[in-house]
Amino acid sequence: MSRISALETHDIRFPTSREFHGSDAMNPDPDYSAAYVVLRTDDASGLAGHGFAFTIGRGNEVQTAACAALHHLVVGLDVEGVVADLGGFARSLTGDSQLRWLGPEKGVMHMAVGAVVNAAWDLAARRAGKPLWRFIADMSPDEIVRCIDFRYLSDALAPAEALAILRAAEPGKSERIDYLLQRGYPAYSTSPGWLGYPDDKVVRLARQAVSEGFRTIKIKVGLSLEDDERRCRLAREAIGPEIAMAADANQRWDFDVAVPWIRRLAPYGIAWVEEPTSPDDILAHRAIRAAVAPVLISTGEHTQNRVLFKQFLQADAVDLIQIDATRVGGVNENLAILLLACKFGIRVFPHAGGVGLCELVQHLAMADFIAVTGQIEDRAIEFVDHLHEHFVDPVRIRNGRYMAPTAAGFSAQMRPEALVHYRFPGGAAWRTPYL
């Protein structure tokens, strides 16, 4: 019998703001960061689980402290017990009677739960010798349902409904696994569209994305309507009429600003408009969606938990959703969100980028294809080509598609030298002057 012997935490930051990567209307200068956790075990094989919460710089020490605050719920647990009941494990973290006050189930404390829960799934998948997407795909519908906390969901998705969805996806699983292994999962590219980029760079990167096989690109908007119209026009000219182009406002607008702005961008052929307003504002999304139809509206990368996703779906407030691997309470809650989306007939375009988000979220999208919806070609995972070199099992993109990971685990592990070099504030990356 082996036990979890330590919950290690690391404050890891990449000085990305020096080059304006990742700049958008609300986040002009992100330093992509990870509050990184390792669940060590006393297993003789050296078994460990890796996970992290993604942040954009300042405050990563707060996020790291929140991960450490879960220590008493994790260290000393029997590994076999954890992997046999990942639902109970996740509920024990969200349910801590004192920590719960700090959310409940939102913000820093909930992202910390997500980091530790994801590390436990990484550990479970490694122990089973499978990549996470396959580990989930090989679970029975009953096992998956047992992982989900249905509290506050029962008015939209009962356990029996979730079970029916999962059972309906059982036929064809092995054919879909073969398809995935051969063809991968569609990706879309956000690399061309950062607000900090000059026009010629947008055009060059948009053309490059198309030549690399991407069928959808995304442009950041929301600071200046005039600039947005010009950038959308230039990007559309660069990619031609056949490629989809989404626009991401990163929460910049109120209702009365969003509606005319979106109408002005619509003629350039906008596949969807992402985060038009506050990620907390279900009713404003609904109103914007109604006003700008048939333009599609989406949100999700900042959606705090399953209760908000449920309401976005119940209220017909969005046409699509993004999921994020590290915003909510880990794999369990993302499975609940995927099941909700399936029940409501809403497609999921997972949010990625930052550092490590592509590595993680690909597993969830692939598990959705194999075990939940059975659908793949009318959706895509975001892709940004940054910082993958710091991971032991980085994503592999071929012809605009994510190739299915084959190494065991959740692809969450950073290379040991990255943990040293980018440690904040002591690592070498932070000892050089900040320009």
Added chain:
Amino acid sequence: MSRISALETHDIRFPTSREFHGSDAMNPDPDYSAAYVVLRTDDASGLAGHGFAFTIGRGNEVQTAACAALHHLVVGLDVEGVVADLGGFARSLTGDSQLRWLGPEKGVMHMAVGAVVNAAWDLAARRAGKPLWRFIADMSPDEIVRCIDFRYLSDALAPAEALAILRAAEPGKSERIDYLLQRGYPAYSTSPGWLGYPDDKVVRLARQAVSEGFRTIKIKVGLSLEDDERRCRLAREAIGPEIAMAADANQRWDFDVAVPWIRRLAPYGIAWVEEPTSPDDILAHRAIRAAVAPVLISTGEHTQNRVLFKQFLQADAVDLIQIDATRVGGVNENLAILLLACKFGIRVFPHAGGVGLCELVQHLAMADFIAVTGQIEDRAIEFVDHLHEHFVDPVRIRNGRYMAPTAAGFSAQMRPEALVHYRFPGGAAWRTPYL
């Protein structure tokens, strides 16, 4: 010219779980705690501002770290500039381009903003030589409107509407101030109803509350319907038919459990049912409210920000709201919420208890009476008789009413010896064995 010279933080915890004070259906064992901040200045008078975020124990170190993470936005600022533009000050904290990712405007990071913003209001009121309620009451409608961040509110409350509400409240201000100083503000008592208390203690404390002049008491419910019915019956018998009795479920139920449960308690005369389900679930509150009418439904102590409050009001999801002085982004955001409630014609019954919440929130309710709604006798502030002795300017309750504070500031300052004795983990209160 004086400057803010330091943002001090203190992790302060009271071992209240040893006596089961504050036990409810979701929080069985709280250790009431404060992530306490002091804005020091280099002013020769020793001017300082005090504030805190309230938590219930574990994780208070995370909350304290979040307060410290605002350091770079505060230290070095000109005091006069801060007090002259408390709106700009609050927006500079919620708007930090990297910290914003940790919310936005929710959870640990937002409560930290609230603590620091409240400390700035404490400082401003002290400098003006006025208790905070009076400091706000003496501001012009324009000055109050400039304090508010209308982002994401404009579809429900425009600045001009807020101004009209505040201007309509100007006549009669001085008469209301006299009334408040003489008669105080109604309180209601939660002391009898904690779930951990045996029946005879509930009955004894309910009778005591009535004899002390309280016209409303509150009972915690939600763990066992049989127990709840018995406790409501006993409490109703103890207080007689004339006293109001509210029930607080502390987020325990889903819709399908809430509705029959509330119907079973309704015959005991329930003034309102508080937090029947997830504080994030606007649509479930609306459905519960519709199903159990005419029983009144409320929420608010865990409502994360003005965007959620706005939607609860827009959706007709609640009959009453609670505000909390330390859950949202400080006085500014609570003023926005009070204005929203006024516009929608919804009464506010402020949440208090814990440690220091009574001291703070009384100022907001009193400012609402003087400067926003002009209303007082059909509403009440929660009161729990715990831990007031640790404050320099503790609440004064007479005949079931909060007497208006007269000392300058926000009543937020803890006694210096409390900051030493209850410091976690090193203070004397935590060096004795935990029973």
